[in-house]
Amino acid sequence: MTGLDLDTDVFVAGGGPAAAWAALKAARAGARVVLADKGYCGTSGATASAGTGVWYVPPEPAAREAAMASREALGGYLADRRWMARVLDQTYEGVNELAEGTARYPFPTGPDGRELRNGLQGPEYMRRMRVRVQRAGVRILDHSPVTELLTDDSGAVAGAAGHRSQAGHGYRVRAGAVVIATGGCAFLSGALGTNTNTGDGALLAAETGAELSGMEFSNAYGIAPEGTSVTKTAFYNYATFYRADGSVLEGAGSQSGRSVIARTLLDGEKVHCRLDLADAPAQAAMRLAQPNFFLTFDRLGINPFTDRFAVTLLAEGTVRGTGGIRIADDDCSTTVPGLYAAGDAATRELICGGFTGGGSHNAAWAISSGTWAGRAAAAHARTLGARATDRRLTGAGGAGIRPTGTPGPADGYREVVTTVRGEVLPYDKNYLRHGDRLTDALRTLDDTWARLRAGLHATGGDLVRARQAAAMTAHARWMYASALARTETRGMARRLDFPQQDPAQHHRITTGGLDTVWTAVAS
Helix, strand or coil, rough: CCCEEEEEEEEEEEEEEEEHHHHHHHHHHCCCCCEECCCCCCHHHHHHHHEEEECCCCCCCCHHHHHHCCCCCCCCCCCCCCHHHHHHHHHHHHHHHHHCCCCCCCCCCCCCCCCCHHHHEHHHHHHHHHHHHHHHEEEEEECCCEEEEEEEECEEEEEEEEEECCEEEEEEEEEEEEECCCCCEECCCCCCCCCCCHHHHHHHHHHHCEEEEEECCCEEEEEEEECCCCCCHHHHHHEEEEECCCCCCCCCCCCHHHHHHHHHHCCCEEEEEEECCCCCHHHHHHHCCCCCHHHHHHHHCCCCCCCEEEEEEEEEEECCCEEECCCCCCCCCCCCCCCEECCECCCCCHHCCCCCCHHHHHHHHHHHHHHHHHHHHHHHHHHHHHHHHHHCEECCCCCCCCCCCCCCCCCCCCHHHHHHHHCCCCHHHHHHHCCCHHHHHHHHHHHHHHHHHHEECHHHHHHHHHHHHHHHHHHHHHHHHHHHHHHCCCCCEEEECCCCCHHCCCCCEEEECCCCCCEEEEE
């Protein structure tokens, strides 16, 4: 291989908040750390382009109890209170840490003069996280997507390889441990900040034998003004939704009425909305908390509190959903030695159950899981000593790198992406799920995988796009296989053919496999 060849203790794949926290904590634990981001660390991903709430709750028993109870029913009672408590503790510590040092985050103050620490402006947050990571001595490889993981003779993960998009050459990093923090998968839906979220980390992990969990909880669709990309669904709790003729769209809502919006849009009718339930103090608080939400309206000359505007639904998949790489222990290790997962790449069922935690819970999970994964990866690398970077390595990548048949055209990924999006983005397939439609879609996706596995092959920049296509295909197959395995409605995994919750299915579903996808009830 020509290009960059590095040795390190911990390799972090990703560049969002979870990756930054993992790299920071690994470095502070004494490890040499390399972080590789598909984009520019500090500006790429869903958080950097937006504002987010944070599940920041002071350590007061009543407040913590209310925080944990608030979404248990919505999540189908699949969340784990022990994990919730751990995340609340770690998030409280992590957010308070952001207020310290020369790269401190400028939290706004409330009327009483106290800092409001339950929200973060993504651009400022991630700019400061990049500074913290750099000051900790982490080597950052920007515009360097990972294309495959490397394993040793025992099957343990021992590094990664990728492509440096701007430099035009490859790279390889030998490492004692790897943290996957590449985000979820939004299938290139156009939701703000998600174009790098193509499920790459899940594919990388699965190719080494890692399992996934909660992939049925993947049909998150965010509300956005028509023709735009900002999906700040929480603010639509203040909205009234209207039909094109100006009459109220009965049953439509942000938290429990999006299916009504989806059905109306499927019928070819426009849906309008107005945030007319927000009083003056709420309006002021909203602008302070999430100013980027209002940029589009300001540019279009729309007052969202008084003017009606058309809305749509954009798929956010496992970015706002809760499925991802299965966490095997408290340290965010996976089922594969040497491999750790954090942020949206990992399952968030442990704190959200089967319903999205939105930005708040996901932001807390990024801080917490990134912290634990980084520290654990550093500890694992220490146990290996000099052996960490003195192992015979094998590339684990398959689809798009090592075809099993005759290689096809280098741009074959284009057709794959079109097919996958056609099976995942439509509301009547993924949002309003029915077993018959899921089965048909999964059959198409299985056929697509078989073809790409046999013939998809690319190099250089095309390799990155080919691997993205393979990752989206694998992601969709795990999603639909898991959705078919859950023959009930629980959390966001709603089934029109099984509309009731089944007490006998109060369990998590794991999945994995590539050429043959499997599902199982978690023990």
